[in-house]
Amino acid sequence: MVVEHTSTPIAPSPWSVSMRDVSVRYASGVVALKNVSLDIEPGEMVSVVGLSGSGKSSLIRTINGLVPLTSGSLHVGGFQLETARAGELRRLRGHIGMIFQGFNLAKRTSVLNNVLVGRLAHTTTLRTLLGAYRASDRQIAFEALERVGILPKVWDRASSLSGGQQQRVAIARALCQQPRLVLADEPVASLDPPTAHEVMGDLRRINQELGITVITNLHLIDLARRYGTRIIGLRAGEVVFDGAVEAATDEVFAEIYGRSVASEDALGL
């Protein structure tokens, strides 16, 4: 099948994120975020670093409304999250691509069906339930797969792909949303080092070529420095560092991690 390439950029205009005194407390009583204030500009490539349990996952899940904020205010694109209703949250999420550590693909269906999940918020429910997507939506899915170099696998079952290929499908699923913001939660923690660099490279290209704002959670220092232009350090739910990559010295990381930096804190390739 020959798919025609369109030259229109996938992201119409990237989004900014503005957090003011955001706190998140779970029903279990655990406080995941404490008075976090951040401004992320459109088109930035941000690495969020911290140990596990520092609140990285909660931070990005608050941005797309998967985790409700307990107090404070959060402005993403044109949406005010602390007052958004369910329907608004769905529309917001429709514009935000999300990438997970475990890929989160439906393994028993095709790569194409997985990528088309990115069109759910942009298609009528009836069409999605029947799997009768419009040709234009399929075209967007094909282009997203082409961008991460995995279009030849479009008809394969997701479970038949390797970890790196599955994460690329997941990135294509996010791109298929034509997102204005991409959130990635430890996207390479399940991958071997060379594949990790390829996937991080894909995220950087999304940011540089398409101009999409990208926020990536990482715990490895070298990846955070190499692929981000700005680093936000979280420790026990609080922002303890926020600055350019150049300013994030080993001493800064020691402060973020609450201990001296060791060789295990780098991927080292």
Next chain:
Amino acid sequence: MTALTVPPRRRDWRRSTAMIVVGAVVIGAFWSVDVAWGRLGELPAQIIRYLWLMFSDPDWSKLPEALAQTWKSVAMAWVGTVLGIIVSFPLAFLAARGFSPAPVRWGLRLLFAVIRAVPEIIIAIVILSVTGLTPLTGALALAIGSVGTLGKWGYEAIEGVDPGPIEATRASGGTTAQILRWGVWPSATPDFISFWLYRFEINVRSSAVLGLIGVGESVTCSPRTLSFGSGRPSECSSSWWSS
């Protein structure tokens, strides 16, 4: 070699109590049924004798009718299964945790449990007062019975699927229906299909039992034959489907 410090094993008293109670019930059950264990040795000979009685001298003239009855039995099971699937499919999703309000969920689970507690033959007796002794009665009884088991298996399968794709479909802005379609259904499909086929098997077996009360016989059999007290369940069980 240094001495190992093995942490003390924690005992869960609820679990221990449950094990003791279940054990006591099992032992009590064995005690009360009064099995003549001494006759266990005769069992193989008895099995061979019964197989001999069943198959040694077939009346081949009955074969066409027997095949026809079998086909009708399978047909009734098929219709019952398909109807059961159509009804149970949406209900299973409504009964699964995370996709509908708790009162709906518990109401449906209670309904499934009640249906499972009632044998199809009783369901048939209840509904034949409305639908009469027709094949439809049998199929409906099987359909209702199927909803009880398919509903339970269904919601358990839905609750057991990998949560990853569910999170991904939610994160991309999917509605509940879309999450079920693309986050749950691809993972649950094989389970659902195997439950449906298994329930069809059960329904084929049950439809033969329903034949004993004459469900499916429209003209020659009156409800009087349903008097179980006589010791003869049905006088017309030889041709229990309308012909």
